Amino acid sequence: MRHLQLITSGESHGPALTALLEGLPMGLRLSRKKIDEQLARRQEGYGRGGRMKIEEDRVEITGGLRHGVTLGSPLSFLIENRDHENWRDSMSPEALRGKKIKAVTQPRPGHADLAGYLKTGTPDIRNILERASARETAARVAAGSACRQLLESLGVEIFSHVLSIGGVRSQPNYDDLAAMAERAASNDLHLADDEKCYERMRKTIKGVWGEGDTLGGVAEVVVRGLPAGIGHYVHWDRRLDARLASAAMSIPAVKGLEFGPAFENATKRGSRVMDSIAPDKRRRNPGQGRYARSGNRMGGLEGGMSNGQPLLVRAAMKPISSLTRPLDTVDIATGRKVKAVRERSDACAVPAMGVVLEAMVALILADAVLEQFSKDTMRNLKADWRRHLRQIAAR
Numbered sequence: 001m002r003h004l005q006l007i008t009s010g011e012s013h014g015p016a017l018t019a020l021l022e023g024l025p026m027g028l029r030l031s032r033k034k035i036d037e038q039l040a041r042r043q044e045g046y047g048r049g050g051r052m053k054i055e056e057d058r059v060e061i062t063g064g065l066r067h068g069v070t071l072g073s074p075l076s077f078l079i080e081n082r083d084h085e086n087w088r089d090s091m092s093p094e095a096l097r098g099k100k101i102k103a104v105t106q107p108r109p110g111h112a113d114l115a116g117y118l119k120t121g122t123p124d125i126r127n128i129l130e131r132a133s134a135r136e137t138a139a140r141v142a143a144g145s146a147c148r149q150l151l152e153s154l155g156v157e158i159f160s161h162v163l164s165i166g167g168v169r170s171q172p173n174y175d176d177l178a179a180m181a182e183r184a185a186s187n188d189l190h191l192a193d194d195e196k197c198y199e200r201m202r203k204t205i206k207g208v209w210g211e212g213d214t215l216g217g218v219a220e221v222v223v224r225g226l227p228a229g230i231g232h233y234v235h236w237d238r239r240l241d242a243r244l245a246s247a248a249m250s251i252p253a254v255k256g257l258e259f260g261p262a263f264e265n266a267t268k269r270g271s272r273v274m275d276s277i278a279p280d281k282r283r284r285n286p287g288q289g290r291y292a293r294s295g296n297r298m299g300g301l302e303g304g305m306s307n308g309q310p311l312l313v314r315a316a317m318k319p320i321s322s323l324t325r326p327l328d329t330v331d332i333a334t335g336r337k338v339k340a341v342r343e344r345s346d347a348c349a350v351p352a353m354g355v356v357l358e359a360m361v362a363l364i365l366a367d368a369v370l371e372q373f374s375k376d377t378m379r380n381l382k383a384d385w386r387r388h389l390r391q392i393a394a395r
Helices: 032-042 082-087 113-120 126-132 134-153 177-184 195-210 240-249 350-372 378-393
Strands: 005-009 016-022 059-063 075-080 157-165 217-224 254-259 277-279 291-293 311-317 328-330 337-339
Touching: 005 134, 016 134, 032 059, 032 134, 032 350, 075 134, 113 126, 134 157, 134 350, 134 378, 157 177, 157 195, 157 350, 177 217, 217 350, 240 254, 240 311, 240 350, 311 350, 350 378
Parallel strands: none
Antiparallel strands: 005 016, 016 075, 059 075, 157 217, 217 311, 254 311, 277 291, 328 337
16 A cells, blocks of 8 residues: 555464554544444354354454544554454463474465465464464454545445355346445345345355355445546556555455456457447536446446446455365375364355455555545545545536
8 A cells, every 4th residue: 555554463363453554644533333343244144154153353442543533643453352262372472381282284275374384384384374364354344444434434435245156146236336235235145136146145055064165256346436536547556456456366265356347348349348438418427527438347447547437346255275074185294195174164255255355445445545635634635535526527
């Protein structure tokens, strides 16, 4: 990120997760309740495992906030790991005397285990897997929620929905984004399709769950209210799509990304892909100025900038690599063929990945907005934002 700075700390079964977010302006009204709501959404989803029954994530804000308003100093967040009680010796920050903890030596295919061992040479793979765990994303969701609240104060709204799980695909209606958001928020799969699709997805998840297997899928983040011109076309590292892609691909288990139907677009002719431009006399979308588009096949981005259309960010998540019926592997201590270590896991976490993707999109958009406009105080930021909207409306 170019203006904001975020660092997270903590291990999956350690005492707590922490996050430090620097760069938010003074004067942002921040609701801890809204942050907790996003943390709860991250824990939702049919197919989540036993860990989500243990944790009940709540954030404690330990710096940068006074009377519910940001001070302009770094925001610090703390999220307790309740499961640490079950791992107090194994994950003790202090050296243990007279106790020997069994090392993890059976790397899981698809996880960071073996690559991390080859990189570091640590004899205990737990030194790798604890930090590589997706548990760390709870800290990102807390920080991303603060950025979401900044964007909401400017009229920018974000939601996510599931496009597919295990080959079962949804067919949402993009003509009514408000109805999509409402529908996705009404069920535990964050699905914007009908009840039949919902039941097919649940049945598919239940089937692999009973077999000790896992499923991946695709989730999409939709951003409404983002005007044209956020981002830049001049430098490669300032392009908004490049910044969003980097953030999205940092989410554990995400292996693919597209903006709008990018992979489908790649199979078609340009004349059938580009969204034609026409005068918009009714000014239905002020963020596009005096112009209207025939569609949104570019996913809201052109030339490294937002174009005033809804931003569509789609991420593909591989099946979770921690299986309750582990795959074959090699014990790094003995060199013998064994079964991979068995860790507590989910059958499917695609809806949760969508919530993390929302957080990362919010972080990058807030960073781009604060880079582009005045950022010391919310008053200055809002004044510059309104000026930008007026300029677009006049063009």
